[in-house]
Amino acid sequence: MTPTEELEIFSHVVSxxxxxxxxxxxGLSPAVVSKRLRKLEDRLGTRLLQRTTRQIALTEAGQGFYERIVAVLAAVEEAEAFVSRRSAQAKGTLKISAPTSFGRMHIAPHLTSFMEAHTDxxxxxxxxxxxxxxxxEGFDLAIRIAELPDSSLVARRLADVKRVLVASPAYISKHGQPQTFDDLDEHICLPPHNGEVWRLEGPDGEIRAFRPDGPLSTNSSEVLRExxxxxxxxxxxSTWDVGPELAKGDLVHVLPEWGASKHIGLHAVYPSRRFxxxxxxxFIDYLADLYGPEPYWDNPGDALYTAAAE
Incomplete structure (x- = not known):
């Protein structure tokens, strides 16, 4: 067995x-996988994994080793693809992390066409x-909606994200429409589960913070939308989340001149590596073409918008 094959087995076990x-x-038995891991550890002279019959955990040395071999394996894959002139083909398993609602609404419906183009x-x-x-946790990439801080990861911005204040016509009929930012203090404002402060930008560029304090606490974005x-x-x-409801009149804009920071975006995040x-x-190119430069969820005339709303 070559050293590269040992690294691939170790990487698969971790992921x-x-x-x-x-x-x-x-396509190997657990006994064979365990034997080859022991051989790798013996060669390196250190334990990489603490393992039982049911689970594994990386040691400190194993964590550092894994972070470094990911780049090595990626470079090998890139080199093999270049030599064999198969750079347009994707093989293996692509492990993706994504927010629950966004993944269900705007990733899952588009997977079929991507996988039909890449059958391996x-x-x-x-x-x-x-x-x-x-x-x-062995992910190849994560889809994140945030204003990303500096990190050791690489991020590609896929689309802008518009976040707006919304309420139902029934709520407005009962409680009235706030006319100014300060009127929010007199209304029921539902907080996100992470206790995030709303940082809202006004028509003149002024940034103001508001801490919502409503009667509902939930870790589900979908429950909050409902x-x-x-x-x-x-x-x-976000408009990607409530665009159909706004278009149908089930929700209305509140204080439309105020919205969340324009620095928030939809990003594909992946480990920093040369190859x-x-x-x-x-997959990142596919999502970028699908969403940008004007995301379909902000364009009611787009066929994808219509399909997502149904």
């Missing part, structure tokens, strides 16, 4: 989370509203 799962991906590729889409450690549609209060929502795996590059 799959167990010896048996890695064995299924590689499998996709593992994991939906969560928490930021995952994509290196430690609560707003049901008339519970005012919320700050980007083909499967990752192709």
């Amino acid at each position: 799959a989370g167990s010896l048996s799962a890695a064995g299924r991906e590689l 590729l499998s996709i593992n889409l994991v939906l969560s509203d928490e930021f995952v450690d994509i290196v430690a 609560a707003v549609v049901a008339g519970m209060g005012i919320a700050l929502r 980007l795996p083909i499967k990752v590059r192709l």
Whole structure:
């Protein structure tokens, strides 16, 4: 067995989370996977994994080793593709992390066409509203909606994200329409589960902060959207999330001259490396073409907007 094959087995074990799962991906028995891992550890002179029959955990040395071999394996894949002139083909499994609602609404419906174009590729889409450690958990990339701080990761902005204040007509009929920013203090404003302060930009560029304090607390973005549609209060929502409801009149803009920071965007985030795996590059390019430069969720005349609204 070559050193590269040993690295590939180790990488699969980390990303799959167990010896048996890695064995299924590689077509090897758990016993063979375990034997080859021991051989790698013996060669390196250090333990990389703490493992039981049910789970594994990286040691400190294993964590550092894994972070470095990801780049090595990516470089090997890129080099092989270049030599064999197969740079447009994607193979293997692409593991993606994405926010729950966005993934369901704007990634899942578009996977079929991408996978039909790349028949040797499998996709593992994991939906969560928490930021995952994509290196430690073996993700190839993550889709994130945020104003991203500096980090050791690489991010490509896929689209702008517009966040606006919305409420249902029933709520406005009962509580009235706020006319100024300060009027928000007199209204029911539903907070996100992370306790985020609303940072809103006015028509003259003024930035003001407001801490919503409503009666509902939930870790589900979808529950919060449904609560707003049901008339519970005012919320700050992305147009990709509530575009259809706004178009149908189920929701209306509140204080339309105020909106969230324009620095918030939709990003594809992946580990910093010199050579980007083909499967990752192709998928990021696919999403960038699909969403940009004007996302279909901000264009009611777009056929994709109509399909998402149905």
